[in-house]
Amino acid sequence: MEFETKAIHVGQEPDKTTGATITPIYQTSTYTQEALGKHKGYEYSRSGNPTRTALEAALASLENGKYGLCFASGLAATSTVLCLLKAGDEVVTGNDLYGGTVRLFNKVFSNFNIKFTYVDGTDPKNFEAAITPKTKLIWLETPTNPLLRLSDINTVSQIAKTKNIIMAVDNTFASPYFQKPLDLGVDIVVHSTTKYIGGHSDVIGGAAITNNSELYTQIKFYQNAVGAVPGAFDSWLLLRGIKTLAVRMKKHAENAMAIAEFLEKHPKVKKVNYPGLKSHPQHELAKKQMSGFGGMISFEIKGGKEEAKKIVESTKLFALAESLGGVESLIGHPVTMTHAEVPQEHKDKLGITDNLIRLSVGIEDINDLMGDLKQALG
Ligand code: P1T
Numbered sequence: 001m002e003f004e005t006k007a008i009h010v011g012q013e014p015d016k017t018t019g020a021t022i023t024p025i026y027q028t029s030t031y032t033q034e035a036l037g038k039h040k041g042y043e044y045s046r047s048g049n050p051t052r053t054a055l056e057a058a059l060a061s062l063e064n065g066k067y068g069l070c071f072a073s074g075l076a077a078t079s080t081v082l083c084l085l086k087a088g089d090e091v092v093t094g095n096d097l098y099g100g101t102v103r104l105f106n107k108v109f110s111n112f113n114i115k116f117t118y119v120d121g122t123d124p125k126n127f128e129a130a131i132t133p134k135t136k137l138i139w140l141e142t143p144t145n146p147l148l149r150l151s152d153i154n155t156v157s158q159i160a161k162t163k164n165i166i167m168a169v170d171n172t173f174a175s176p177y178f179q180k181p182l183d184l185g186v187d188i189v190v191h192s193t194t195k196y197i198g199g200h201s202d203v204i205g206g207a208a209i210t211n212n213s214e215l216y217t218q219i220k221f222y223q224n225a226v227g228a229v230p231g232a233f234d235s236w237l238l239l240r241g242i243k244t245l246a247v248r249m250k251k252h253a254e255n256a257m258a259i260a261e262f263l264e265k266h267p268k269v270k271k272v273n274y275p276g277l278k279s280h281p282q283h284e285l286a287k288k289q290m291s292g293f294g295g296m297i298s299f300e301i302k303g304g305k306e307e308a309k310k311i312v313e314s315t316k317l318f319a320l321a322e323s324l325g326g327v328e329s330l331i332g333h334p335v336t337m338t339h340a341e342v343p344q345e346h347k348d349k350l351g352i353t354d355n356l357i358r359l360s361v362g363i364e365d366i367n368d369l370m371g372d373l374k375q376a377l378g
Helices: 003-009 050-062 074-082 099-107 124-130 153-162 213-226 232-242 245-265 283-289 305-312 344-350 366-377
Strands: 067-071 090-094 115-119 135-141 166-170 188-192 206-210 269-273 296-301 330-332 356-360
Touching: 003 050, 003 245, 050 067, 050 206, 050 232, 067 074, 067 213, 074 099, 074 166, 074 188, 074 206, 074 213, 115 124, 124 153, 135 153, 153 166, 206 213, 245 269, 245 296, 245 366, 296 305, 305 330, 305 356
Parallel strands: 090 115, 090 135, 135 166, 166 188
Antiparallel strands: 067 206, 188 206, 269 296, 296 356, 330 356
């Protein structure tokens, strides 16, 4: 079955009891047992809920995975995956990550004596060099938030395999439509389903997908033991969102390409980060491991914070907001918004600068979007 068909049908067969074509919202916390221990596979909705089950099956199939697990947010998914670790373990991670992930690593899991080593993820050798006998997990985001840098997923996962290290990739920016890390040798794919998978900026959610039955069993145990699960209605919204993921992603990417090319030529723009541009230092890798370049762009304007502030405050269609991946276009200033919590020296080292602006390009008409950016850039 192809991606578009799986998104609409896998896990979403007509309801067995009523024939309802669309998966019902099983808004229940508990399930009545016919006799002690005799039930239809559900006992309590933290452990399992039929609407969530449908979403988990659909998401797993979109990533070419066997097992899907859903969570209350992207960070809940990441936190639950990190429960695979024990005090004393080490994680080698790409250094360009969503600010909330950096905060979770540095200010929460570090307290439990887990060490995070940040490396420049654009060169696989850096991961290899940072591995110690205590390394249990390699974590990366690709493309990264907010600089749209790439890591060579297949090469890094080979390194992880030879050293018996679990490898996880946050695939939020590409979505499974454009990138399938499990096919490239990764053990666990993580998503903030809040973004492209939901697609309408109306739900917070997360997911972890794997082909490894042992990892699945462990993460499923932590999903229930930790309890950061999504509710039935949120699961239903996500199911509704993924039905159109393919058509949305095509339009996001088409609009983003046109905008990236426009920005690259604009006299007030210093640099554009978009993997679809020939000028992107990893454009060849992007073509190799992605089937499209997504809807996220970041760019540096000539000037500093004042100039950036003026632009992000003067767009009319692009809403000044955190988040990404919805049908509507958003504009943001990573230094003060999504990456405010990343330590200053970490930001300086990466180049998350005061003049950096991030766009989540929506699926509106391209001329309207272009017109909005033109007037805002002046
Ligand atoms: O917000 P939440 O659903 O918990 O997802 C966290 C998360 C994880 N991974 C990536 C790559 C992300 O971009 C995010 C959330 N990001 C934003 C809110 C943002 O505006 O970048």
